[in-house]
Amino acid sequence: ETGVTQTPRHLVMGMTNKKSLKCEQHLGHNAMYWYKQSAKKPLELMFVYSLEERVENNSVPSRFSPECPNSSHLFLHLHTLQPEDSALYLCASSQDSGSADTQYFGPGTRLTVL
Amino acid sequence: DAKTTQPPSMDCAEGRAANLPCNHSTISGNEYVYWYRQIHSQGPQYIIHGLKNNETNEMASLIITEDRKSSTLILPHATLRDTAVYYCIVRGASNFGNEKLTFGTGTRLTIIP
Numbered sequence: 001e002t003g004v005t006q007t008p009r010h011l012v013m014g015m016t017n018k019k020s021l022k023c024e025q026h027l028g029h030n031a032m033y034w035y036k037q038s039a040k041k042p043l044e045l046m047f048v049y050s051l052e053e054r055v056e057n058n059s060v061p062s063r064f065s066p067e068c069p070n071s072s073h074l075f076l077h078l079h080t081l082q083p084e085d086s087a088l089y090l091c092a093s094s095q096d097s098g099s100a101d102t103q104y105f106g107p108g109t110r111l112t113v114l
Numbered sequence: 115d116a117k118t119t120q121p122p123s124m125d126c127a128e129g130r131a132a133n134l135p136c137n138h139s140t141i142s143g144n145e146y147v148y149w150y151r152q153i154h155s156q157g158p159q160y161i162i163h164g165l166k167n168n169e170t171n172e173m174a175s176l177i178i179t180e181d182r183k184s185s186t187l188i189l190p191h192a193t194l195r196d197t198a199v200y201y202c203i204v205r206g207a208s209n210f211g212n213e214k215l216t217f218g219t220g221t222r223l224t225i226i227p
Contacts, residue, residue, distance in 0.1 A: 002159070042216075042217045043217040045215070045216075056214070088155065090157050090158070092157075102148075102160050103215055104160060105157030105159070107157050108155070110155065
């Protein structure tokens with residue numbers, strides 16, 4: 001256990017559905033991240049939050065909408081997704097101290113878009 | 115830009131030491147070498163990191179060459195549960211902007227019974 005939990009672990013949704021992925025960290029960290037891992041592709045950073053402010057958005061389509069209500073929770077709201085959005089979505093957290101900060105990952109949510 | 119080069123796959127016998135190489139010839143002075151691994155369909159797991167000196171923890175040892183252009187991750191007594199994709203990552207001191215954590219394709223390590 002890394003101290004980062006994600007729910008649900010598996011999700012199947014249609015292209016017209018709206019769903020949300022949840023991430024919670026129990027490590028007292030001040031930064032949280034969303035990554036996407038498609039089949040046979042490297043992990044791609046999607047969003048970064050530091051102290052609940054979004055500091056990076058890597059040209060992610062607007063059908064993905066992140067929310068960070070506090071330093072322990074991170075959501076990824078999904079709407080009108082495409083089949084190519086099927087992937088493993090990973091959440092991570094770290095303590096931004098200005099030095100080499102280690103990111104700790106959750107187990108991921110396996111998303112399938114039909 | 116690929117900052118690191120790793121062999122795509124390796125095998126290691128159970129109980130033996132697994133030595134995973136990584137080349138990072140363009141590493142700059144303030145960049146760290148990080149190692150993560152990812153067991154099938156799970157989140158990446160942090161293993162170890164270092165700047166200049168060799169490092170050891172309960173999971174592994176990290177040997178960095180004096181010129182810092184390459185490194186080796188050593189799993190001293192490999193078990194079947196060490197079968198995973200191992201990622202060598204070079205990054206600077208901050209998680210943000212240009213110094214973010216960038217994963218490549220890694221080395222698929224298979225431990226043979």
